[in-house]
Amino acid sequence: MTQLIWNGLFVGSFYALVALGYSMVYGIIKLLNFAHGDLYMLGAFSGFAMLGAMGGLVKSSSLVALLVVLVLTMLATGLSGIVIERVAYRPLRGAPRLSLLITAVGASFALEYGTRIVAGPNPKVYPVRLNGTSLNVLGARVTLQQLALMALSVVLMVALNLLITRTREGRAMRAIALDPRAALLMGIDVDKVIARTFFIGSALAGAAGVMAGGYYGKIDFLMGFIIGLKAFTAAVIGGIGNIPGTMLGGLVLGLLESFGTHWVGGQWRDVFAFGFLILFLAVRPTGLLGERVTERV
């Protein structure tokens, strides 16, 4: 029982980390960024490439090396996020939302199969594997690495929350989310803020990618799709566009899956998750912490 809860919280913190990028982008420009899951994949692959380049250094101190790689990867995926926004989304600002969605699908394809061209179609095995000593907490098996990764995602999420609620940058983001045109009139450089939002969201996804690579050990070029779907689900459960809600949604989804796997078996896990999502939305259409949004006419 405690084990199930722990597993759920652990997986949920990954989901939350990826979902935050989804939620931020949606909150600001109301775009379902389909390429977001692929940035997670890109993060896993760039981490893989960097660890490979470091070679012998890695074996000696794996967690430290992983941290350095994590920061570099966040920079790399963050920049990729900016590039995608610049090339694929910015020219279509003001276009029908569906065309924007289609370019997002196109960007997703380009990232997935671009990675396939570079890295090849076969799954790769991560050079650093995080497993080791486990503690016994209230009957659950908890490894130190799990604790470290979870602490890392909590730190990233807290930092993000501070950024959004306490800084000028965050205030600009919130202003654009409310009304882009008015924000522009108030002297906010809307394009720049949106680009920075993409940077932050993509960097978080990249971080989650490296962490998942180090934890699960195997990566492949299509790994982004299903996690993107899960992150999206998590964001919706919590209330999309709402940052604390998204974190909560990730944890809820992780717990649901953990218990779902236990009750109905692993192959039905996703049916359980999506079925719950559908029922949940029918009852509470705006998510756990989402506010009632009136459609602009």
Place this chain on the structure above:
Amino acid sequence: MTVADPPVKPVKGRGPTFITRFLQSRHLGWAGLAVGLLAPFVIATPYAMSVMTSALVFVMLAVGLNIVVGYCGLLDLGYAAFFAVGAYTSGVLSTRLHWPLVATVPFVIIVTLVAGIVIGGPTLRLRSDYLAIVTLGFGEIIRIIANNLDVTGGPDGIYGIPGLFGDAVTDPVVFYYAVLVVVAVAVLLAGRLGASRIGRAWRFVREDEDAAEAMGVHTYKVKLAAYMAGAVWGGLAGVLFASQLSAISPASFTFLQSALVLMAVVLGGMGSTPGVVLGAIVVSLLPEILRGLADYRFFAFGVLLIIAMIARPQGLWPHRSRER
């Protein structure tokens, strides 16, 4: 004496150009059908026939999704679910109970209608983006169920599905013509449906749901009707697909398939029947044309998609309303 107002010049808009009038011509559909009828005389290799038949099935799918997305403005990211429901219903009935494929069609229609109600019923009150994720989840649910049930053959799927006329006639050209006739009728029907009373209600809901509600359109019923119509088109496309390949497996009904159909609709021009047919043909033939690029195929596909959308955000052949 006051100065007389300058005479008001009559506003001279640019009239419809030759190209616009040509593209809106009513005879274009017949021309398209004629091209389809003549195609086997030009090239009739089994490979070409199979590619062209697949393109036709894809046209059927795109026209069906166009009812939901193009006419009614409901974003459906799990359309492959209805495709799968149709294919599996006819596959199971024809292989387990040994029914001829044509006899399964009424059941396919009933089952897909029910599927349309099951997914549409509780979710159509949601806002558009939530609807998108729910339909996406529904598509995944159908695929995973097909992957895990015994009656659907699990990951291996169902094989040995009989042809459209039983196993006696297996000539690909004959099959192509049969599919062409079915799809042509389906395209015509969808176009007529879009121009009918319910079609106008769909457009009204797409343009302004609140105003439609205020004018006495029962928006919920109207949206459900669009969903059900789209489901039937998708299901029938599934029957054609199952009969063409004689084998189906969950791998054919992934999100990729749903995304490709949506792409066809948006690329062609939402709500425009000729545009959607064109979009479907482009999207289904492009990967075949790009086959020479080997590994770069889907990468190029993604990049082309972005370029096409930036160059023509309204689609290749957008709908121009006649009601002004």
